[in-house]
Amino acid sequence: MNIQQIQSASQRLRDNKAFELFVVTIIILSALLIGAKTYHIPPSVMSMIKWLDVAITLIFLFEIVVRFIAEPNKKRFFHNGWNVFDTLVVVISLIPVDDTEMALIGRLVRIFRVLRMISIIPELRTLLNSLLRALPQLGYVLLLMFIIFYIYAAVGATFFAHINPDLWGDISISMLTLFRVMTFEDWTDVMYETMGTYPLSWIYYLTFIFLTAFAFLNMVIGIVVNVLEDEHARERAEQEEADGTPTLEDLQQEIRELKALIQSQQRSS
The missing domain is CATH 1.20.120.350 (Voltage-gated potassium channels. Chain C)
Known part of the structure; x- marks a missing residue:
């Protein structure tokens, strides 16, 4: 052999x-x-x-x-x-x-x-490649989320520190508490505790949850899905090129060449 x-x-x-x-x-x-x-x-x-x-x-x-x-x-x-x-x-x-x-x-x-x-497994590679390609776009989303976290943590530490220093003692602890709220880990207990002193503090929690758990999460999912679709399209194009199947760009190029040929024939006649 x-x-x-x-x-x-x-x-x-x-x-x-x-x-x-x-x-x-x-x-x-x-x-x-x-x-x-x-x-x-x-x-x-x-x-x-x-x-x-x-x-x-x-x-x-x-x-x-x-x-x-x-x-x-x-x-x-x-x-x-x-x-x-x-x-x-x-x-x-x-x-x-x-x-x-x-x-x-x-x-x-x-x-x-x-x-x-x-x-x-190629499918797992596609998922990981899509996630890596989405990181630059996700970085801006995470940066904006950090800004929201920081603002809400500063507000929480200012108004709620005297209610429960273990949860709102400083801005770093407040950010951990907000992460607990965003992940819905007994967040109502935290809310009801502050509502005993500030009855309208539920607005603080609900707006934070809508901004982070709903809006930002959907943004992250949308970015990953779009990148995943682009990755699948790129793989299909590479497969078609490897198989010799004409791609959309090839067809568009052939159409342009045919138009140029027809126009040159019309001018010559």
Whole structure:
């Protein structure tokens, strides 16, 4: 079997849905083993878990090698951030650090193996890419939310500090209290306590909730959904380009060329 045949076989194995499902199953099993290690279990079971962990690491190594061989341009394999992440996790997992000072780092790396689910499942990658692309827009929303929090916290500390210093003693504690109100964690208890002194203080809470829990939350959802739609459209365009299907831009370009050709023929005639 020559190199071309090995690469072709690796590509078929990489693109095989059954192989992908097998890798996902192994990742889930790895996550379950991590959880099992947090319990007090007999030494015999712990020994079996260690052997299973070694087997899982070897399977991950095999999967990385298959993906690397299947890549036509080997230099571009590590241009993908997820490939770099998967390779680092697998390579570090191969280092025997259980009985050394690096044991904690080794356990943390094994925990991060669960994140390989994102690199395996395209839909999860799309969701994460959309969230990362939405961060610049979300930053302005969060900044505006912080301003609202700060204003309301200053008002709360000014008027309610003498009622309950534990909740409104200063502006930082007031912001924590407002976060409790925004997440609806027994917020009515906080409101009724201040209404005993200021009967109209319910306006303070309701306006804050409408601004943060409703308005800003809907803004965040809208931004993420719009970016997710753009990400799906970009992926469809890339898929159509890879399949040779003409995209909308290609059709528009052809129409412009036809118009230019017709106009030139009309002028010449």
